[in-house]
Amino acid sequence: MKNIALLALLLFLAAIGLFLAVVWNGYEWHQKLTVTVDTPNGPLSASSVQQMRLSDKRGPWNPPEGSGVSFTLSGEAVVMELSQGRYLFALLSGTPSLGEQLYPKMDVIDAAKLLERGEAEAYRSVTLSRRDHPLLVTFGDINDPASVERVDPANLEASFGPGYRLQSMTLALTEEPVTKGKVKKVLLWLGPYPEPTLSPATGDISNIPFSSKVAQGDFIRGKR
Template sequence: MVGIAVTGCDTLIGAKYRYRLTVEVETPEGMRTGSTVVEVKQWEAPAFPNPEAGGLRSSFRGEAVAVDLPGGQTLFVLLNTATTIAEYAYQPLVIGIKGPIERANAIKNTKLIAEVPIVGLTTEQASGQYRMSEASRYPIFVRFKDIRDRMTIKRVDPANLSAAFGQGISLRRMTVQITRDPISTDMTKRLPWLKTMRPGSFSEKNVRSFPLGLIDIVDTASFSTEIPR
């Protein structure tokens, strides 16, 4: 489980919920899809032993999305923005409800499991639909030149997948929805070397050869919090 501080006013207190993030990619061989289930928990920490220790906290469990593409290639959509993505999942359920505790209860008691487009071909924001409009809030997209070697990781531009994977490959859309499905736990089948790594830094001793754009961003929890130890 990864814990982080929460900023912003649109928060939930005492909420624990799961969402499914689905990524759809257009290819010359047809649509390719991958999805993952992530669990998010928010709580209010006590201001002890000092005021700085208090405030809203958030944690998540789950795994990155993996999309199998033509030619044996795989696109990974990482967990780094898991709590940001979660906002798109619960927003339609709390419209008009004030107060973080009340919003948390609304999610807990809801029977609505709605698919919400967060980025895709449509540009309008219809009632109950939320779309990512800021590229800075997108998840991190990566690939491996050699999936057996973590040091071959490369960041991928979601607006230009063809540059990394070949002509005719593009992001169609990402959707998110509240779900009660189990948390995803299959990433070590794709990346068995995750089980041999210490939690934390992806680069470890090979800092000089690790891509500079990812060295302070990617760690084992970017791919999975469910690695058997």
């Protein structure tokens, strides 16, 4: 009888372990995105600490349609005031994983393990190439979400005037807490849900305004 009870307990623990391996197999770390801009009054920098989670659902216990590796980024966009009432945002959209930047030739799972453990070699700042930059935007009127405009990283002067130039974007591993509250202080109209776009759909499939392509979740994702 004791053997049966022990066997049942072992099977139960094995089932729990299998469940956790399938559902909870993931790695998390905090990465800081820093944007530096040259201005007529000298360089300005702003940063945001974001959380990256890698979920590993590879293996024989996952169905093919649910198998694979996925990244989930949460936190806030980088926001910086470049001139009176004119803000630059580096959105969450397009922000890369630090693991892929530090270890481009390493398996993504092995890289994620190094980052989650906080290995000393992972505490290096990496400068993002232009192709890895997140989307940059500004607003014609900070109180009007539909006035959002794309910013050309190679030509900030077109959006902000003479003397403005993107100097760099860097990513670094950090133990600092995820940034909260900075974006909400500037974008007072942000709601509690990430899905809504900054302007409603027009129904036109050939001439979609940029504001209908940007969502509130591009500025803040996760707990607010």
